[in-house]
Structures are given as C-alpha cells and as structure tokens.
Amino acid sequence: MRARLPDFRGPELPVHIPIPLRMRMPASQIAAGALHSLAVTAEGLLLTWGWAGLGALGHGSIMDAHTPCVVDALRGLRMARVAGGGGHTLALSGR
Numbered sequence: 681m682r683a684r685l686p687d688f689r690g691p692e693l694p695v696h697i698p699i700p701l702r703m704r705m706p707a708s709q710i711a712a713g714a715l716h717s718l719a720v721t722a723e724g725l726l727l728t729w730g731w732a733g734l735g736a737l738g739h740g741s742i743m744d745a746h747t748p749c750v751v752d753a754l755r756g757l758r759m760a761r762v763a764g765g766g767g768h769t770l771a772l773s774g775r
Contacts, residue, residue: 703727703748713764718771719748724758726751726771736769 707719707727716730716737727748728737735742738751751771760774 701748709762711762711764713769714766716764716769717748718762718764718769720759720762720771724760724774726754726759726762728769738769 703719705721705723705725705727708722709720711718713730713736716728716732719727721727726738727750728739729745729748730737732739732742732744737745737749738753739745739749740753754771754773757773759771761770761772763770
C-alpha cells in the first residue's frame with residue numbers, strides 16, 4: 681500500500697484575496713505577520729492593520745483595523761525596522 685498525501689483542497693482552508701491598499705503616507709518598510717501587517721513611514725511612524733485580537737496591533741483595542749493606523753503609544757519614537765510573525769511584532773527604534 682502506498683502512502684498518500686492528504687487532499688488540502690477542501691473547504692476548510694482559508695482563501696486569501698489580495699486587496700489594494702492606499703497608504704496616506706509613504707512607507708519605507710513593510711512587513712507582515714500571520715494575521716496582521718506593519719509599515720514604517722518615511723518619518724518613522726509605525727502603522728499596523730489586520731487582526732487585533734489580544735491587542736496585537738498596539739492600538740489599545742481589540743477591534744480589527746482594515747486600514748493602516750498609527751500606533752500612538754510609539755509616536756514619540758522614530759521606528760527604524762519592523763518584523764512580524766505568527767504571534768509577534770517587533771519594532772526597532774532608531775536614534
């Protein structure tokens with residue numbers, strides 16, 4: 681008997697549909713986690729959008745954001761780099 685790979689084409693898999701996004705501010709870097717996205721503007725502001733469960737976006741809310749929103753708690757810092765993963769976001773500030 682030969683082993684068979686499972687059929688992953690079933691209805692239980694999510695369908696990802698790209699959505700055009702207009703940024704109000706030019707981005708110098710963009711990154712993505714599993715369920716959220718991040719951008720650093722040319723001025724060093726951190727923008728996040730996507731799934732906000734457990735406060736994942738840093739906006740002080742658990743309401744999902746469908747458009748990029750500034751993370752106000754970091755507004756006084758100039759962000760240099762961002763990275764996202766399955767359950768985390770990393771933002772590094774510059775000097």
